[in-house]
Amino acid sequence: MYSSYYQSPLGILRITATDTYIKEIHFCRDEEMPASFEPATLTPLLQLCTEQLIGYFQGVRRIFELPVHQEGTPFQQKVWTELTAIPFGKTISYLDLARKLGDPKVIRAAATTNGKNKIAIIVPCHRIIGSNREMVGYAAGIWRKKWLLQHELKIAHGVQTLF
Structure with a gap:
């Protein structure tokens, strides 16, 4: 290491x-x-x-081209793979994530796994928001999540403020 x-x-x-x-x-x-x-x-x-x-x-890189790996169950691996599929400058809700995983009932498990992500920014767990479009849950602090989302939105769309 x-x-x-x-x-x-x-x-x-x-x-x-x-x-x-x-x-x-x-x-x-x-x-x-x-x-x-x-x-x-x-x-x-x-x-x-x-x-x-x-x-x-x-603001010149939107996609990371790096080999990443974190230990986890097959379900956790699936969640982290789904996170990497969320486009730069976009967000989805925890419910949307659960649906992408094939079962809306796994929302809590998906949220827990999102919180266990150890590869910040590259595996973009910051792109998951509440179903009511509110900022919820980010281990590094909601202020960082807000900054990251506003940064991406500004670069992707020229928008100054998301929240």
Whole structure:
């Protein structure tokens, strides 16, 4: 495992990878911050991920082209795959997600799995909103979710405010 840090507009992201895939992108809380940011030797994959995140935040990248993997049940894998199918600048509700999974009754399980996503931004769990179009649930904070959605909407459609 290799880790690096990227200072995003929303705070520091810790990127964890193996030689072959991105395993985690996590918004660091203050208590998770390293004592110092000594220059790390970036693996090619960590460098590529950082470059793509920079492009995303600069508004020039809408799709990530990175190998990702996170441990999970077949159901969880299916949920995370559905998340990656949500287009940049679009949102769907938790109910819509459950329907895409083939059963509206799995809404709670889908929401729980969405919350367990460890690859922020690239597996875009921030694109899931409440059925009433309200901002609900985001482990990194609703303010970050709102920022990400407004950023994408602005880039995709030139719209200034979503919520």
